[in-house]
Amino acid sequence: MYRTGGIVALLIGMGLGFLWAFLPFSQQLSYRVSFDDGQPDWTRVEIECPDPWSVLVEGERPPRGEYATAGDECVKPARTLMAGAVVATLAGITLGAYGIRRGPQPKPEPIEPLSEIIARRSGQRGV
Numbered sequence: 677m678y679r680t681g682g683i684v685a686l687l688i689g690m691g692l693g694f695l696w697a698f699l700p701f702s703q704q705l706s707y708r709v710s711f712d713d714g715q716p717d718w719t720r721v722e723i724e725c726p727d728p729w730s731v732l733v734e735g736e737r738p739p740r741g742e743y744a745t746a747g748d749e750c751v752k753p754a755r756t757l758m759a760g761a762v763v764a765t766l767a768g769i770t771l772g773a774y775g776i777r778r779g780p781q782p783k784p785e786p787i788e789p790l791s792e793i794i795a796r797r798s799g800q801r802g803v
Contacts, residue, residue, distance in 0.1 A: 682775020689768010696761035698727045703749055725750035728757040 705721045723738055730736040731754035738750060 678778055678781040679776055682772045682778070685775060686768050686772025689764050689766075689772065693761040693765030693768065696757045696764065697729050700727050701725050701753065701757065703753055705749055723749065725754065728754035728761070732758055 701724075702722050703725050705723060725731060725738055726736045731750050737748075
């Protein structure tokens, strides 16, 4: 990986880290509503959680509405998203620093034309 690849890896890692850490997300909840003929009737509810940074660091929770425990349901996915953000950022910084430190791609050494190699070899045989 050379300088351009290092810069690309750095940008991708930082971008993913930002997206996962600072964008709100939605979480699906399952609640048992009623029993019909002895069978539980499940319904899925989707709540909007604030960004993982706000949930974990600032303690922000979504407004409590019909579902009393909805605020606590945002913590576990927020931890997962923050862990992913940290891993993506560290990987991007590591690969980016490695690529940038290596510098530009070296220029390849020119290859001698085959006709010159053959002429030189045939000249050596005659000597």
